[in-house]
Amino acid sequence: MSDQGNPDPTTMATDPTPSTTGPSARRRSLFKANGVPRSPREARASRIALDARERKRKREQLIMGKRFRSHFEDYEESDSEAEHEATPTEIQEINRGLAGSDEQVAKALKLLSARLVSPSAALEKFILAGECVPHLMRLIHSPNPEIQLQATWCLTNIAAGSEALCHKVLDAVPYLIQSLNPLNPDLADQAGWCLGNIAAEGPAFREHLVANGVVTPLVDLLTTSPNSQLTQTACFALSNLARNPGAPMQQLFDAGICGRLVKHLSQHESQDVASEVFWVLTYLTAGELQYAHRLVEQDVIPHLVAQLDKFADQGSAAIPLIRTLGNLSAIDDATTSRLLDHPEIIQQLLYWVAKSPARTVKKESLWVLSNITAGTKAHVNKVLKQDGAAVLTEVMSHDSYDLRREVSLGKREKLTGKMIRWVL
DSSP states (O other): OOOOOBOOTBOOBOOSSOOOOOOOOOOGGGSOTTSOOSSHHHHHHHHHHHHHHHHHHHHHHHHHTOOOBOOOOOOOSSSOOSOOOOOHHHHHHHHHHHTSOHHHHHHHHHHHHHHTTSOOHHHHHHHHHSSHHHHHHHHTTOSOHHHHHHHHHHHHHHHTSOHHHHHTTGGGHHHHHHTOOTTSHHHHHHHHHHHHHHHTTOHHHHHHHHHTTOHHHHHHHHHHOOOHHHHHHHHHHHHHHTOSSSOOHHHHHHTTHHHHHHHHHHHOOOHHHHHHHHHHHHHHTTSOHHHHHHHHHTTHHHHHHTTTGGGTTOGGGGHHHHHHHHHHHTTOHHHHHHHHTSHHHHHHHHHHHHHOSOHHHHHHHHHHHHHHHTSOHHHHHHHHHTTHHHHHHHHHHHSOHHHHHHHHGGGSTTOOHHHHHHHO
16 A cells, blocks of 8 residues: 555645635536536536545555646636546647747646646547657746746646656656755645656656655755645655665665654644655655664654654544554564553554544554564553453454454464453
């Protein structure tokens, strides 16, 4: 699973010009050509269908670790559609506009960025074999800052597509890395988002980014940016860069990622920032043990503990925090002991198991508990002292198979017979 998750790591952002109103993007095929529903019932049914599709798309993005940026006008949720699949006529209009005046270019880029969220076959062909990417490669060097930003926006949504589409963006990587300048936070945010989408595509793409020198500029954004949105985007890109295989762990730690992530947890009040930091930590702790140990030695555990209350009732937003705790508990018994020096960890895990309405949160919490109870007798006793047996027995008695299976994993290896009886 990717892992961003995104926070939520998979949410779609708005236009470069901030917009605080407007509905989710909807595809024109669900409506009449003029965008006006024939009846309120039809409009409602169409919105329900679109919402279901949007949830499915977000789940797929969570798995891919990619994020589109949605683009829609400010308008009341009534009878018009802001986004739909590009028609051949629109593609011709985009192609002409990209070669026109600044005003025509800006209009074409805005239309293109919207249509890229759900690209038609004709639009994909235009990107893969037409003049789209050459136009964008020229426009990202425009002296007009708005055109520069919008062109980078389009590259971001191209990179969020298929592997073939993402590959078309690779020539822009040196420019994107050069744009990671906190003095221009809007452009740096957009460039970081695009780089994050590229990194999510796979090991070969990550290697290409590393070879072009992406690591240090991305990590530096964690220090130099006072902009929380830019920090979140940098973490999104870094979490995808830290995926195995092909994660440049040594370079990331040499660039100082460890201390900077811990500092954000200790100083930043934003839950959105913390959630993105957790996703980076999830991947860093899932790699080679030496790097997980370095995080432990930087006192990451107390800073994770300090976040438990904030995420206690945040649903799936807590998943990367729980996974980080699970990865740390799997390192060795000594690290598990350091975790259990903070009794609130067990308290919170048991709370999530017993009370969370989010099934994934329950399952992830049970996995961490199974890691802990597979440790020493002292570890098992610390779970028992916090009424862990009652909570786990309740799961075994009433929950579904996959949750019961997570509990039963706790019987492995070093569990006492007493605990085995309680969890089976």
